[in-house]
Amino acid sequence: MVLKFYSVPYAASGCGLVAMVLVEKQIPFELVVVDLAKGDHKTPEHLAKHPFGQVPMIDDDGFILYESRAICRYLAEKYADRGTPLIPTASLPAKALFEQAASIEFANFYPLIVKIALEVVYKPRVHNLPPDEAVLAQAKSDIAAKLDVYEVILSTQKYLGGNEFTLADLFHLAYTPSLIKEGHNIMADRGPNVTRWWNDVSSRPSWVKLQAEGIKSTI
Ligand SMILES: N[C@@H](CCC(=O)N[C@@H](CS)C(=O)NCC(=O)O)C(=O)O
Known part of the structure; x- marks a missing residue:
């Protein structure tokens, strides 16, 4: 079926x-x-x-x-x-580095991107409330600090888990493109490697x- x-x-x-x-x-x-x-x-x-x-x-x-x-x-x-x-299957270390990258996304990126989405999309559209500007500014500053660490990681490898595109990269597509469309480009000005990585991930033909x-x- x-x-x-x-x-x-x-x-x-x-x-x-x-x-x-x-x-x-x-x-x-x-x-x-x-x-x-x-x-x-x-x-x-x-x-x-x-x-x-x-x-x-x-x-x-x-x-x-x-x-x-x-x-x-x-x-x-x-x-x-x-x-x-x-998901890499070639070796246990390759799989472990993928798991590390998936955890980086879920622990460091996802909670902040959800917070931003709540303020700029759900509050105004679903609850008819204005965003809390202080909460929004803090979340943007926190995510910028995390992406500055991404810049360090991505300066020595192509993707977050190594040199192959994996689910760990793909998971960043959950809210980020919608927020960029709304004018909140959290990926901008975070360094050349974050820019290169994000352009690669978000322009995949799929x-x-x-x-x-x-x-x-x-x-
Ligand atoms: N952690 C869940 C979140 C799913 C989620 O928030 N789904 C939204 C739509 S994108 C939904 O069903 N919202 C309705 C609701 O929560 O009542 C997942 O990743 O699948």
Whole structure:
């Protein structure tokens, strides 16, 4: 049975990450559009599969999985021999350096980018509230300090986990492109290697196509 992908139809946040893996790995899938405005994600049917009532979620021949990063890892490992590798398998140290990079993103980058997204996107759009400028300025300053460390790491290697593109790089696409579109370019002026890395990651054909066309079933 073809993999079912429960998602919003546009490539952003966790849904965008999973969509990117599906494209990078050339995995056929059926998109099941979950309309958040209508509350599709809070129906008893959806909650029975995803108790937090969120997207993304997959149904892989009856195997249900949610949490975007877990889904990305599952797909990358299941389809290790297809498309872009995404998780190194050549050696234990290479895999460990990938895990280190994935932890760097989740511990240092993600909490701050979510804080910025909350202030500049969700508060104004969803809650009709202005951003808290002090919180926003602090989060931007904190993320700049983290990206200055990225500049050091990326001065000796192409990507965050080594010289190959991996899920650790891909995970940075969750909120950053939406914030850049809103005029909050947190990647700007953080050094030549951050610029080179970010241009590389955000201009991958898979991501550019998803941004232009949205997420579409491939069956
Ligand atoms: N940690 C989750 C976050 C998922 C998430 O926040 N999904 C949003 C859509 S992008 C959602 O379902 N929001 C509705 C809600 O939380 O009620 C993941 O990475 O999958």
